[in-house]
Amino acid sequence: MPLASFQTSVPVVVDDAKCIADKGCTVCVDVCPLDVLRISDMTNKAYMAYDECWYCMPCEADCPTGAVTVNIPYLLR
Amino acid sequence: MALDQIVDGLSEVSCDVLVIGGGTAGPMAALKAKLKNPKANVVLLEKANVKRSGAISMGMDGLNNAVIPGYATPEQYTKEITIANDGIVDQKAVYKYAQNCYSIIEELDSFGIRFLKNENGDYAVKKVHHIGTYVLPMPNGETVKKALYRQLRRARILISNRYMATRLLKSADGRIAGAVSVNTRTAEMLVIKAKAVILCMGAAGRLGLPTSGYMFGTYENAANSGDGYAMAYHAGAALANLECFQINPLIKDYNGPACAYVAGPFGAYTANNEGSRFIECDYWSGQMMLEFYNELLSGKGPVFLQLKHLHPDTISEIESTLHKVERPTRGLFQQGRGVDYRSESIEMHISEIGFCSGHSASGVFVDDNARTTVPGLYAAGDMASVPHNYMLGAFTNGSVAGIDAMEFADSHDFAEFDVADVAVERDRVMAPTKREDGIPPNQIEYKTRRLVNDYLQPPKVTRKYELGMRRLAEAREDMQERMIARNAHELLRALEVQSIMDCADMAAHASLYREESRWGLYHWRTDFPEKDNENWFCHTLLSKRDGKMTSEKRAVEPYVVPIADDEKDLYDKQRIRATA
Known part of the structure; x- marks a missing residue:
């Protein structure tokens, strides 16, 4: 059975201008309990790779530059 | 190499005490075990990152069950929880908790975790329960995890983040021998030999589907997919009163x-x-x-x-x-x-349904030393059977488990497991990565949890349960034969679905076994609407025997704190009576 990809608006948003993942920072990726954040191969910035969020906020609270914003997932907003 | 790419690998390490789960009970268990014998090796294994894992990922806004001298007594607390849990309580463990928890509060305070105090410097405890006063606010409870982590580093606990334990290993004579785990970002497998193992893996919180439909919008931290319940079950440990669901x-x-x-x-x-x-x-x-x-x-x-x-x-x-x-x-x-x-x-x-002793009473059966029915295997926190034990119970019973497990490790050598068991487990874990085509884990999970909502959530109807079990068996077959994982992250989810499926089966089996209604909404059987103390004033223990799920009755231990007849049903009178 072929697989299709599924469009979803992700709750965690990263401001590329503030994100310092390209300087080696991985704090948000490290702390996420659901392990849904990754560093992009293309931009070298953090982004939400998997829409499996508990909107708990360690990524936002622990980011050293205030680049991460957690929004309420659309389905329960 | 890119994260999540699957790497073929298997290595082995050993330690004296292995603690699985770095949320609340786990860090305390690891700390106490290490302090008990500073020369011993203590490994704390965590599926996420100990810095921010578990139910208290961001902190906690209060203690719900603090037994503080001057406000409450251990006898009063034991009585309250016995009544709140409809009498089905082995009081020894609850009483021991109630006696120990004040010293744990003082210890947490010394770690830098602050609790609300009044102008005299006394703890400002509030009344929420029916009888006693046990609620202590934590206005700066966001510091809990950081304070714990500092203690772990200071005690030189070996922390392994991003390893998901999948099965326990035992010796031929039934003693615990270690655990198999898998790296959640590379799929490399790690076997950990241990003299004693403590399970602190949280609630089974990803069982029902939230009404929002968002799979990870669960009451419990969505990482708590019931892996501890599933592992204990497959290791042959008994699980208590699983029909006493958590609903909040x-x-x-x-x-x-x-x-x-x-x-x-x-x-x-x-x-x-x-x-x-x-x-x-x-x-x-x-x-x-x-x-x-x-x-x-x-x-x-x-x-x-x-x-x-x-x-x-x-x-x-x-x-x-x-x-x-x-x-x-x-x-x-x-x-x-x-x-x-x-x-x-x-x-x-x-909320959706789940298993959790932190709020109700569904957990791996433990005695007052946090021992499960498998020698050398311990459990604490939301997944262990001490009822209504909340965060402070996780800390207090985690402490009990850590000390007793280190005593066990100090007096036992490593138990030998069969290497063939590791090979079988490796095949099971990696199976979804070997298929070219199939069903992704998220669809199997959604369907399983939708079936849980449709058929298993109360009110519990026998006919619905029978249908639900048939549908779940079909989903299980898909999971075992057709599920695919294309990278290590999907494999993590694929393994979690297997825990969720096991928990769904256990929820159904345990609920059908107890032929009465008890614990209000948690176990409301429409076919047996009354409480039946004559036949069912007992625990139920579920376990795996000869590969099959079985249930049996277990007598409630004689009470340490007697309950008067006119107190027994205090929690049954919850509804405010209409006045003319």
Whole structure:
């Protein structure tokens, strides 16, 4: 059975201008309990790779530059 | 190499005590084990990252069950929990908790975790329960994880993050020998030999599907997929009273508490659509949840947390705790909905079902030393059977487990496991990565949890359960034969689905076994609507025997604290009686 990809608006948003993942920072990726954040191969910035969020906020609270914003997932907003 | 790419690998390490799960009970168990024998090796294994894992990822806004001299006694607390849990309690473990928890509070205080104090410097304990006073607010409870982590580093606990334990290993004579685990980002496997193992893997919180439909919008931290319950089951340990589900009152759609424990002591209360109170006490019990459920369906719903009648300063104080500490996105959610507590009540609903002894009584069976029925295997926190034990119970019983497990490790050598067991487990774990084509884990998970909602959530109807079990068996076959994982992250989810499926089967089996109704909404069997003390005043223990799921009765241990006849049903009288 072929697989299709599924469009979803992700709750965690990263401001590329503030994100310092390209300087080696991985704090948000490290702390996420659901392990849904990754560093992009293309931009070298953090982004939400998997829409499996508990909107708990360690990524936002622990980011050293205030680049991460957690929004309420659309389905329960 | 890119993260999540699957790497073929298997290595082996050993330690004296292996603690699985770095949330609340786990760090305390690891710390106490290490302090008991500083020369021993203690490994703390965690599926996420100990810095931010578990139910208290962001912190906790209060202790719900603090037994503090001057406010409550261990006898009073033991009595309250016995009554709240409909009498099905081995009091020894609850009493021991009640005796020990004050010293744990003092220890947490010494770690830098602050609790609310009054102007005299005494703990400012509040009343929420039916009988006693046990709720201690933590206005800066966001510091809990950081403070714990400092202690772990100082004690030189070996922390392994991003390893998911999948199965326990035992020797031929049934003693614990270690665990198999898999790296959640590379799929490399790691076998950990250990003399004693402590399971602190949290609730089975990803069992029912939240009404929002968002799979990870669960009441419990969504990482708590019931892996500990599944592992204990497959290791042959007994699990107690799994039919006593966890169901909690929550903010509608948000799936975090409203939260009456925080707001109640300030004068807030739960009310129906007419603005009237309908329950006597906001403490979470099955009996209270049944009244909540009835009110929702009665035409007098929705149900609200009422606080707009309070002074604006009081509301601001409640708001700052609710929006800052345990679930900070609560404020963001209310803001998005345009809800201001000063002018509007908070709409509430009930959560999806799960297993959790932290709030109810469904857990891996343990005695008052946190020992399971498998020699050398311990359990503590939300997944162990000490009822209503909340965060402070996880710390206190984690401490008990850590000390006893190190004593066990000090007096035993490594047990030998069969290497063939590791090979079998490796095949099971990696199977979804070997298929070219199939069904992704998220679809199998959604279907399984949708079936749990449709057929297993109370009221429990025998015919619905039989149908639900048939549908779940079909989904299980798909999971075993057709599930695919294309990278290590999907493999993590594929393994979690297998825990969820095992928990769904256990929930169904345990619920059908107990042929009575008990614990209010938690175990409301429409075919057996009455409480039947003559036949069912007992624990039920579920376990795997000869590869099959079986249940049996176990007598409740004689009470340490006697309960008078006129006290036994105090929690049954939750509904406020209408007055003429």
